[in-house]
Amino acid sequence: MALPLEDRLAITELIALHGHLVDEGELDRAAEVFTPDVEYDLTDFDQGTLTGLTQLTDAALALGAANSVAHHVTNVVIEELPDGRIRARSKGLGIRADGSCGSVTYVDTVVRVEAGWRIRRRRVEARRVPLNGAGQV
Numbered sequence: 001m002a003l004p005l006e007d008r009l010a011i012t013e014l015i016a017l018h019g020h021l022v023d024e025g026e027l028d029r030a031a032e033v034f035t036p037d038v039e040y041d042l043t044d045f046d047q048g049t050l051t052g053l054t055q056l057t058d059a060a061l062a063l064g065a066a067n068s069v070a071h072h073v074t075n076v077v078i079e080e081l082p083d084g085r086i087r088a089r090s091k092g093l094g095i096r097a098d099g100s101c102g103s104v105t106y107v108d109t110v111v112r113v114e115a116g117w118r119i120r121r122r123r124v125e126a127r128r129v130p131l132n133g134a135g136q137v
Helices: 003-022 027-032 054-064
Strands: 034-041 048-049 070-080 086-095 101-113 116-126
Touching: 003 027, 003 070, 003 086, 003 101, 003 116, 027 034, 027 054, 034 054, 048 054
Parallel strands: 034 116
Antiparallel strands: 034 048, 070 086, 086 101, 101 116
């Protein structure tokens, strides 16, 4: 059965909410976006995987002024997997205080819990090479 439009919209808004909460410093509201046992995979940045909301919040606070001042998300694609899970892929842009910008791809596993949709696992992939290296020598 196809995922209803209402659920697709709710998942898209969930992904967008993350940037608003982080940019406003409302880290105490992370449970509105992630499951309590979230796996936040930053291995592409040599930072391993953070597990749980406390580790996620502590890491953001430890990064301090090095955090981006603005997080933007776009190009959300939602896919239903055969086992019933939802995979959402999106593009993220982070604007730093000095005006520089970085790009990532978020690969999320989204699950429905009693309170609504939440991200159970997020892998953050760095975008460093055009075309992901295709056609380059």
